[in-house]
Amino acid sequence: MSSLLLAIVGAGKADSLMQLAKESGSSGGTILRGRGTASSSLLCLLGLGDAxxxxxxxxxxxxxxxxxWDALSRFPHTRGLLASVPASRNEDHPVVKEHAFDLVYMICASGFADDIMAAARKAGAGGGTIIEGRGTATSEDIAFFSASLVPEKEMLIILLPHTERDAVLEAVSKLPFLQEEGSGIAFSVPVQKVATLR
Structure with missing residues (x-):
């Protein structure tokens, strides 16, 4: 079995963490750019705010x-969040059966992630991280000078206590702009452990 380690840190810090992960046994990884959505000064102090x-x-x-995990969680030069999720969907895995936190992923059209975060916050979420992306080309995409124009997307990642997951997903699913088919998708994965980086 294997685990996916996910670290959300300030811009310019992930390369150092990746180097440390490689020195500790990881074979490599991926670094994505995003922005935080936290509204409280405490979360900003922890390195999880709007930045x-x-x-x-x-x-x-x-x-x-x-x-x-130990190497990354003790990294002294950054603030952020570190989470570990099982990489296989084994229903008998103890983390899948009983876990305290979930990572909720919501993919939507560009420009709507902040509205989704506002609805999630009203339902109990503290903050999240928005990552920009794009859809994959399909036959319905617009052809423009022999290239396909694909829709811009945003992915919102929120760490939630497991007990709050359903309320947040329910609140988000009621947003009017998500009522159209294909306008967005949300899913969650159980977190086996979580730590703040300071």
Missing amino acids: DKEVLLTLVDDGVEQTV
């Missing part, structure tokens, strides 16, 4: 997961 962010994703085998 440019980087999201580090690294897949590690269970044999080195604890070593990589």
Whole structure:
């Protein structure tokens, strides 16, 4: 089995974390750019507020997961969030059966993630991270000078206590702009452990 380690840190910090992860046994990873959405000064102080962010994703085998986790969670030069999720969907896995936190992912058209975050916040979420992206080309995409114009997307990631997940997903699903088919998708994964980086 393996785990996906996800670290959300300030811009310019993920490369150092990735180097540390490699030195501790990770074979590599991916760094994505995003921005934070937290509204409280406490979350800003923790490095999770409205600011440019980087999201580090690294897949590690269970044999080195604890070593990589320990190295990343003790990294002294950054603030942020570190989470570990099981990389396989095994219903018998103890994390899937009983867990305290979920990572909720919401993918929507560009420009709507802040509205989704506002609805999620009203339902109990504290803050999240928005990552920009784009859709994949389909036959319905607009042809423009022999190239396809694909829709811009945003992905909102929110760490929630498991007990609040359903209320947040329910509140978001009622937003008028998400009533159209294909306007967005939301899913969650159980978190096996979480730590703040300071």
